[in-house]
Amino acid sequence: MSVIEKSIDLNVAVRTAYNQWTQFEEFPRFMEGVEQVKQIDDKHLHWKATIGGKQEEWEAEITEQVPDQRIAWRSQSGAKNEGIVIFSPVTEGKSKINLRIEYEPKGMVEKTGDMIGVVSQRVEGDLKRFKDYIESRGRETGAWRGNVQ
Numbered sequence: 001m002s003v004i005e006k007s008i009d010l011n012v013a014v015r016t017a018y019n020q021w022t023q024f025e026e027f028p029r030f031m032e033g034v035e036q037v038k039q040i041d042d043k044h045l046h047w048k049a050t051i052g053g054k055q056e057e058w059e060a061e062i063t064e065q066v067p068d069q070r071i072a073w074r075s076q077s078g079a080k081n082e083g084i085v086i087f088s089p090v091t092e093g094k095s096k097i098n099l100r101i102e103y104e105p106k107g108m109v110e111k112t113g114d115m116i117g118v119v120s121q122r123v124e125g126d127l128k129r130f131k132d133y134i135e136s137r138g139r140e141t142g143a144w145r146g147n148v149q
Helices: 014-021 024-029 107-115 118-137
Strands: 002-010 034-039 044-051 054-066 070-075 081-091 094-103
Touching: 002 118, 014 081, 014 094, 014 118, 024 034, 054 081, 094 118, 107 118
Parallel strands: none
Antiparallel strands: 002 094, 034 044, 044 054, 054 070, 070 081, 081 094
């Protein structure tokens, strides 16, 4: 398994950042290669994305979700991946996101891309685009405040 850890500071309150992140169907607006995320229920998502030039689909399960603190997931089908995003307040009106992703590249193209840092750069770009997305709006597009334990 490969591991990517990235973080970013945001000029929005932790509640705003967390609320926006719970809007999984908005992910294609800031995640490179993600074409669609469909929320099936409170714990399950269906993903469509282009990875290594190929269209992929997979199911993911949210394994833990605590409002304003963290969201953890793992794939249920397709390429093996799991991770956690942690939300922390910095000061009033500022927050930090720490993201950890573990994934298993499959095939030569994905393994080569992983070795030269393509996935790490993509994740860093996704976080920067999330920052731009939420800061330019100044507020979230929606929120889900439930717990998953």
